[in-house]
Amino acid sequence: MRRDAPSRPPARAEVWLFTALRLFLAGLFAYASLDKIAHPDQFAAILRDYRLLPQAAVPFTAVVLPWLEAVLALALALGKWREGALFLSAALLAVFWASLAVNMSRGLDVSCGCFSTAKDSGGNMAWYLVRDGFFVLAGLAAWHLGVWRRRRPPGG
């Protein structure tokens, strides 16, 4: 691996695509965080339904996770702390997707809790899985374009 390989100027289309993805993810996280920040108790109930976290970790997660989404939204929107924000975004989206997939394989029809904490917002798990799959791809693409692609040396 090269250390601190010189950057190559990214193509114009790549810059546009990256900016679009970055702003899309920023909007996604901002939207996702709002209802959860407003209703931590309901979000905690959804986290319990997922049966993935130890009971003792649920309140802390319910309180902090929406704020992580909000902080990520802000960092992505401003284009600050790019490496960390893009990595965490991709990682979070992948974790969310895996959580859904695990519960679908268990046969649990849990409320998604993705954008709304309303209990009756539970719905088609397969649809959530496909939709969140696209979010994961968007997160990975943004990370790739924003961090790794920019570091490719000339001609590489």
Add this chain to the structure above:
Amino acid sequence: MLVIRKTLMQSFFLVAMAVVAGLAVNALRPDGLPLAGAAPSAVTLPADKTDIALKDAVVLSLSKRAVFLDARTGFEFADGHIQGAVSVPVDDFERIFPGIEKDLAGKDAVIAYCDGEHCPLSGELAGKLAARGVKNVYVLKNGWTLWNNEGLPVEKGQ
């Protein structure tokens, strides 16, 4: 590699910001979530009175979170009592208490019982326990009859 170090450092600070913001807002809002505490229990122990419901007493008994104190006479105790209960006739309280004091500490409920709706012994025993600083003292009113009627575990002898 620089990019990995940058990623880790920035991730750490982003998470730290989220933790600080989340905990601060949770502490300030009136409906903030309690972050620590026991897992929710099916047992509802009344905060404002000392009577405990039979169902709650049974759950606490099965999970070994309660100790039962039989306030009746030694003779009645020997004839049959709640499984695992300790005989503490009210008149002998001062003599018996030092020997059982350490067994009462740390229990979710110390449950005094006797027999009959209007039996005063369990209430008197509960009062004496509370006066000696025992926490979580409850009375299972008409305890022996209720327990027996449901066919719950009992034993005989001293």
